[in-house]
Amino acid sequence: MVAVNRQVLLASRPQGAVFADNFRIVDAALPSIGAGDVLVRNEWLSIDPYMRGRMSDAKSYVPPVQIGEVMVGQTVGEIVESADSRFAPGDKVLTQLGWQLYGVAKADEVRKIETSHVPTSYYLGLLGMPGMTAWFGLLDIGQPKAGETVVISAASGAVGSVVGQLAKLRGCRAVGIAGGPAKCEYVVDELGFDACVDYKRGALYDDLRSACSNGVDVDFENVGGEVLDTTLRVMNRYSRIVLCGLIAEYNATEPYGYKRLRSVLVKRIRMQGMIVFDWKHRYDEAIAGLSRYFAEGKLKYRESVTEGIDNAPQALIGLLRGENFGKQLVKLA
Amino acid sequence: MVAVNRQVLLASRPQGAVFADNFRIVDAALPSIGAGDVLVRNEWLSIDPYMRGRMSDAKSYVPPVQIGEVMVGQTVGEIVESADSRFAPGDKVLTQLGWQLYGVAKADEVRKIETSHVPTSYYLGLLGMPGMTAWFGLLDIGQPKAGETVVISAASGAVGSVVGQLAKLRGCRAVGIAGGPAKCEYVVDELGFDACVDYKRGALYDDLRSACSNGVDVDFENVGGEVLDTTLRVMNRYSRIVLCGLIAEYNATEPYGYKRLRSVLVKRIRMQGMIVFDWKHRYDEAIAGLSRYFAEGKLKYRESVTEGIDNAPQALIGLLRGENFGKQLVKLA
Numbered sequence: 001m002v003a004v005n006r007q008v009l010l011a012s013r014p015q016g017a018v019f020a021d022n023f024r025i026v027d028a029a030l031p032s033i034g035a036g037d038v039l040v041r042n043e044w045l046s047i048d049p050y051m052r053g054r055m056s057d058a059k060s061y062v063p064p065v066q067i068g069e070v071m072v073g074q075t076v077g078e079i080v081e082s083a084d085s086r087f088a089p090g091d092k093v094l095t096q097l098g099w100q101l102y103g104v105a106k107a108d109e110v111r112k113i114e115t116s117h118v119p120t121s122y123y124l125g126l127l128g129m130p131g132m133t134a135w136f137g138l139l140d141i142g143q144p145k146a147g148e149t150v151v152i153s154a155a156s157g158a159v160g161s162v163v164g165q166l167a168k169l170r171g172c173r174a175v176g177i178a179g180g181p182a183k184c185e186y187v188v189d190e191l192g193f194d195a196c197v198d199y200k201r202g203a204l205y206d207d208l209r210s211a212c213s214n215g216v217d218v219d220f221e222n223v224g225g226e227v228l229d230t231t232l233r234v235m236n237r238y239s240r241i242v243l244c245g246l247i248a249e250y251n252a253t254e255p256y257g258y259k260r261l262r263s264v265l266v267k268r269i270r271m272q273g274m275i276v277f278d279w280k281h282r283y284d285e286a287i288a289g290l291s292r293y294f295a296e297g298k299l300k301y302r303e304s305v306t307e308g309i310d311n312a313p314q315a316l317i318g319l320l321r322g323e324n325f326g327k328q329l330v331k332l333a
Numbered sequence: 334m335v336a337v338n339r340q341v342l343l344a345s346r347p348q349g350a351v352f353a354d355n356f357r358i359v360d361a362a363l364p365s366i367g368a369g370d371v372l373v374r375n376e377w378l379s380i381d382p383y384m385r386g387r388m389s390d391a392k393s394y395v396p397p398v399q400i401g402e403v404m405v406g407q408t409v410g411e412i413v414e415s416a417d418s419r420f421a422p423g424d425k426v427l428t429q430l431g432w433q434l435y436g437v438a439k440a441d442e443v444r445k446i447e448t449s450h451v452p453t454s455y456y457l458g459l460l461g462m463p464g465m466t467a468w469f470g471l472l473d474i475g476q477p478k479a480g481e482t483v484v485i486s487a488a489s490g491a492v493g494s495v496v497g498q499l500a501k502l503r504g505c506r507a508v509g510i511a512g513g514p515a516k517c518e519y520v521v522d523e524l525g526f527d528a529c530v531d532y533k534r535g536a537l538y539d540d541l542r543s544a545c546s547n548g549v550d551v552d553f554e555n556v557g558g559e560v561l562d563t564t565l566r567v568m569n570r571y572s573r574i575v576l577c578g579l580i581a582e583y584n585a586t587e588p589y590g591y592k593r594l595r596s597v598l599v600k601r602i603r604m605q606g607m608i609v610f611d612w613k614h615r616y617d618e619a620i621a622g623l624s625r626y627f628a629e630g631k632l633k634y635r636e637s638v639t640e641g642i643d644n645a646p647q648a649l650i651g652l653l654r655g656e657n658f659g660k661q662l663v664k665l666a
Binding site: 059060061224228237243244245246249254255256257258259260261262263264265266267268269270271272273274275278 | 392393394557561570576577578579582587588589590591592593594595596597598599600601602603604605606607608611
């Protein structure tokens with residue numbers, strides 16, 4: 001059997017929304033490995049909002065994907081071949097191999113994962129970047145105190161769903177914002193948030209106001225745009241905004257014009273941007289905490305699985321439209 | 334001699350810019366005092382940007398002035414009559430008696446001031462709210478480290494001029510933003526900032542970029558609007574924004590739409606609103622620090638004096654247009 005390495009390349013940079021023709025699918029030869037390398041067969045690909053940023057050449061916190069390069073992304077898979085004594089074929093590993101079926105990584109950049117208690121794919125979500133983003137963003141920046149109200153936008157998503165559950169575990173009132181009744185029901189009935197506001201109803205301010213009768217002490221912001229600008233109206237004095245994502249802006253050709261910045265002054269709000277990489281030295285702490293809550297049955301988690309690498313572009317396009325429901329993954333093998 | 338208490342009342346709420354007819358000047362009888370009160374003859378009235386907010390009934394951190402009420406404001410003056418053993422006629426005091434020639438205050442709300450080393454009026458500026466705003470905003474929120482670049486908008490104003498000098502004293506590069514060549518020259522030549530950008534030249538981004546070749550680590554923001562939105566473009570990773578004032582917005586009928594909020598996320602900026610009242614329990618610390626620097630000749634300070642209470646409305650109107658040069662005061666006696 002000759003394995004073929006199917007890859008998704010960036011074909012062109014999107015102007016506004018992402019379309020299928022921004023990608024090109026190719027079959028490449030299986031890469032070969034050198035000393036200290038491992039060859040990995042990717043099993044799961046994580047699809048995340050930040051990928052929209054990497055498709056663009058606007059200045060950001062990391063360089064963009066170049067045209068003709070394999071799209072970036074976090075992956076979990078199985079070692080097929082190893083030229084490093086720490087890894088053997090069959091080991092499950094967490095990697096950054098991108099949108100392709102196989103990849104070669106330096107053994108130093110690969111992390112072995114423990115899959116006896118949790119599914120492999122969870123290392124891309126609950127125990128991966130989204131879970132850790134929720135953990136450090138809420139606890140380190142949001143600093144919620146028991147009894148406070150925490151609002152979470154994109155509440156049914158990979159990050160938001162964990163944030164709200166952690167907020168509840170800390171004794172807070174958790175209020176989600178999500179699109180459509182199905183997601184809102186899930187957020188309240190399954191995840192245990194106290195309330196969830198459907199922004200698609202078109203009455204965000206009134207709905208937020210009535211769901212947060214004591215105002216908002218922490219806003220964990222994944223969406224931005226109108227959602228953030230409206231949330232600013234219900235923030236309390238000395239409240240905190242964890243600026244984690246601005247998905248509402250990613251596909252826009254013009255940035256949103258925020259009109260409520262004055263609230264930050266008047267209410268002495270602290271707004272802080274976050275990228276989870278800044279907590280790299282503390283990842284173990286988050287994984288331990290999240291694993292413990294999960295083992296105790298205190299954290300629920302949902303995945304939205306797209307089958308096959310050929311459908312990866314559609315998975316990202318859907319995610320950017322809010323069509324996913326829980327952590328978006330592509331099953332590669 | 335029968336003294337008359339001339340007062341400036343709020344006559345109507347401005348829509349956008351403030352005009353003289355938003356005020357009414359009246360002569361009232363001298364107020365009489367009860368037990369525990371003092372009667373003060375006001376000598377200096379402080380004119381500050383926040384007063385625009387009090388003229389409006391939009392929700393803010395304190396209630397607005399009601400129509401027909403005396404305009405609020407900080408004052409220094411001399412005790413004329415005292416029904417409290419701690420004060421005697423002739424004592425100089427810091428008060429909140431507003432836009433009028435005389436006023437009655439509870440002795441508990443009056444603060445005796447030491448005028449042997451500094452002019453009385455300095456307690457409305459360098460050693461008053463503006464100086465303390467500069468002190469706590471820069472040091473507590475901005476947290477500048479030696480070698481960092483601090484940008485200060487409204488750099489020649491009562492707050493900005495102190496911020497920049499404190500930044501220099503902490504070993505930082507201080508870059509001002511001010512309107513017109515005269516203010517910019519003053520900021521650099523008299524106050525000792527490293528550079529000052531004239532926003533009226535119409536090339537703010539390019540000028541800021543070249544004045545801040547290592548980017549900006551702290552933005553002490555007094556202006557907002559286009560100035561803040563442009564400064565966001567040159568902020569460094571992990572930088573801080575002290576959101577102290579938004580004078581560019583105060584007279585606007587529509588709030589400004591900030592387009593660069595994405596920088597806060599991508600660069601992990603911490604933006605925090607401040608109102609100096611929150612440091613009330615630490616005012617002495619700022620007064621001691623500022624007095625020491627002033628005594629050592631390390632802090633320069635400029636006042637813009639309008640003569641007579643009848644001209645107080647014009648003083649505020651001019652301030653909101655950026656016509657003042659240094660701390661704006663009205664000399665009442």
